Amino acid sequence: MIQQTLRALSPTRVERFDTIVIGGGQAGLAVGYHLAERDVDFIILSDEARLGDNWRRRWDSLRLFTPARYSGLPGMRFPAPPYHLADKDEVADYLERYATRFDLPIRLDSRVHSLTHDGDHFLVRVEGRDAVLEADNVVVATGAACQPRIPAFAARLAPTIHQLHSSDYHNPFELPEGPVLVVGAGNSGAQIALELARYRKVWLAGRDTGHVPRRLLGRDWFDWIWPILGRASVDTWLGKRMRKQSGRDALIGIPEEEIRQAGITRVGRVDEVRDGLPVCGSGVLQPSVVVWCTGFDPDHSWMQLDAFDERGRPSQYRGASTALTGLFFVGLRFQHRLRSSLIGGVGEDAAYVAEAVARRSDALVTV
DSSP states (O other), X not given: OHHHHXXXXXXXXXXXXXXXXXXXXXXXXXXXXXXXXXXXXXXXXXXXXXXXXXXXXSOTTOBOSSOGGGOOBTXXXXXXXXXXXXXXXXXXHHHHHHHHHTXXXXXSSOOEEEEEEOSSSEEEEETTOOOEEEEEEEEEOXXXXXXXXXXXXXXXXXXXXXXXXXXXXOOGGGSOSSOEEEEOOSHHHHHHXXXXXXXXXXXXXXXXXXXXXXXXXTEEHHHHHHHHHHHOBTTSHHXXXXXXXXXXXXXXXXXXXXXXXXXXEEEOOOOEEETTEEEETTEEOOOSEEEEOOOEEOXXXXXXXXXXXXXXXXXXXXXXXXXXXXXXEOSOTTSSBTTTTSTTTHHHHHHXXXXXXXXXXXXXXXX
16 A cells, blocks of 8 residues: 555655665675575665775774675675784775675665565665665664673763763774773774773673683684684574573683783672762772773664564574565574674675575575
8 A cells, every 4th residue: 555655655755675775884795795605686875975884983003803805795605814913994895895896786775764664565664865776585684792881880971971882983083081991891992902001990890701811722722612603503402502601702812911901900790889970899980981892783763564573683584584575684693603693704694695585586486
C-alpha cells in the first residue's frame, strides 16, 4: 500500500534496486565486491562524505592490532609489509582505494533514516533525500560499533569534569589540563592511557584482562591465533566457549609492566558517583577529564522491522535473517566466526551473504 501510494503521487520518487547495502565500511565494501562478482544489481549507501572518514576521525595514534597480512579485504591485500601495524589513516585510504579499484557503486553522504518493509519490498529513506529506495534484498553492513556505550551514572559527574568517549578522543593536547581517568582497561583504554601518561597523571579503571606478547616463539601472535579464529565458529564447542569470553580480550603486546612503568595508577571498576566524583574500589577520585573506553553498542533504531530477538540483537544465522526473508547482516561481532567483525575476517561472511542474495535474486527473476 505504501509503495502504491508513493508511485501514484510521483513515480520518479521511487528508485528501484535488486539489493541495497547499508554501510560503506569494510563490511559493506566486502559485500559489494562479492555482489559485483555475481552480477547482482546493487548500490552501497555510506553516511560518509569520503570513504574511510569513520576511520580518519579516530584518535591520532590509533593503530590496528592485526598485522597487514591479516587486514586485507577480498581481492586486494593490504598494501604494506606483512607485519606492519597500520594506522587509522592507512586503513581509511585503503578502503577508499579498494572501492575505486573495483568500481563499486557507492552513494556518499547517504545516512539512512529508516528501513521498512511494505509486505513485498524493502523501502529505504535517506536523510535529506526525497526519493524512496526500493529493493528485494537489504544487507545491513553498519558493523558492531555504532553507538558509544557510556554508563548512566556518568550524567551524575560534576559538570566541571570534562567527559568524552574514546570515539571522540584525538590526542592529549585537545583535553583540558589536569589528571585523567580512563575507564575501561581493554586494548583501546590501555593504549590511550599510555599516550596520556606521557603528559599527565592517569588512572586506569577496570580489571586486569591479562596480556599476550606481540611475538611468541619467534612469530607474531596473530600467526598463531588467526587460524583458530577462522575455525572457531559459533557452531563449534571452541567457538561457543570463546564467544563467552567476549569483552574480556587480553591486551595485545602491552604487558602490565609497561603500564606500571608509565606511571599509570590502576584502580578498580568505577561503579558509582559521590558528590559529583567517580568512586572505585580504592576510593574517590578527582579527575579533570574522564575518557570512556567502554566500547560500543549496536544501533538498529532506524530499522522499523520485526527482526530482532528479546535482547535487541538481529535474529540471524550466518548473516541471513531468520525473521524476515531478504534481510541480511554483515560485520556483526561473532556473526559466524570469531573474526567476523575484523577487516581481514569479514570477507568470508560477505561471500556467504552475497551468494545467498544472488540465489534469491535469481529465484525472484524466474518466478
